[in-house]
Amino acid sequence: DAKxxxxxxxDCAEGRAANLPCNHSTISGNEYVYWxxxxxxxxxxxIIHGLKNNxxxxxxxxxxxxxxxxxxxxxxxxxxxxxxxxxxIGSSTGNTPLVFGKGTRLSVIA
Amino acid sequence: DTGVSQDPRHKIxxxxxxxxxxxxxxxxxxxxxxxxxxxxxxxxxLTYFQNEAQLEKSRLLSDRFSAERPKGSFSTLxxxxxxxxxxxxxxxxxxxxxxxxxxxxxxxxxxRLTVL
Numbered sequence: 001d002a003k004x005x006x007x008x009x010x011d012c013a014e015g016r017a018a019n020l021p022c023n024h025s026t027i028s029g030n031e032y033v034y035w036x037x038x039x040x041x042x043x044x045x046x047i048i049h050g051l052k053n054n055x056x057x058x059x060x061x062x063x064x065x066x067x068x069x070x071x072x073x074x075x076x077x078x079x080x081x082x083x084x085x086x087x088x089i090g091s092s093t094g095n096t097p098l099v100f101g102k103g104t105r106l107s108v109i110a
Numbered sequence: 111d112t113g114v115s116q117d118p119r120h121k122i123x124x125x126x127x128x129x130x131x132x133x134x135x136x137x138x139x140x141x142x143x144x145x146x147x148x149x150x151x152x153x154x155x156l157t158y159f160q161n162e163a164q165l166e167k168s169r170l171l172s173d174r175f176s177a178e179r180p181k182g183s184f185s186t187l188x189x190x191x192x193x194x195x196x197x198x199x200x201x202x203x204x205x206x207x208x209x210x211x212x213x214x215x216x217x218x219x220x221x222r223l224t225v226l
Contacts, residue, residue: 034213041219043112043114043201043219043220044201044217045217046215097166098155098215100152100154101152102151102152
């Protein structure tokens with residue numbers, strides 16, 4: 001599975017878009033990019049995943065660069081409840097153990 | 111609430127004691143995972159099951175750790191002769207198996223273990 005690199009922390013004003021970057025320069029062609037988040041004292045929660053096309057769901061958008069070496073998770077209108085640690089994970093096959101890094105701690109500020 | 115439950119939510123024990131944790135996955139999920147998370151770190155994989163078969167164990171899973179999923183439904187994780195280094199959050203997750211392409215795992219709230 002690809003090694004990913006994320007900034008340790010970010011701040012975002014409430015109501016603004018939160019853009020969380022992730023570098024995955026060693027990702028292989030069959031590896032998906034997954035994003036999970038973990039709110040304090042809870043288990044991680046799946047957000048979104050993608051292979052090479054941009055993806056959007058009710059929680060977020062995922063923008064993957066054409067060379068697939070990096071991606072950005074976008075929370076379009078961040079709220080205080082989006083304060084959490086966000087993990088970017090590369091995974092080549094379905095339903096195998098996830099390899100978490102330290103993630104990015106996002107603080108949404110009122 | 112993801113539908114994955116864990117019991118107990120908190121456990122305080124003395125060094126050398128045995129502890130057992132339980133995980134109840136989403137009923138139709140045939141894959142079940144155990145992870146461990148220490149302060150400031152992301153979750154680390156311990157072991158996982160496909161139905162009742164234990165498919166993989168991490169090198170983190172020492173001989174003092176044992177996990178079971180006897181009927182392919184709930185699972186237990188036992189730690190024998192606990193050490194202070196075992197203090198962590200133990201997370202359980204489940205997912206649909208059967209060759210699904212994407213890796214959406216549903217996590218429980220975790221069991222926080224403190225070894226004194």
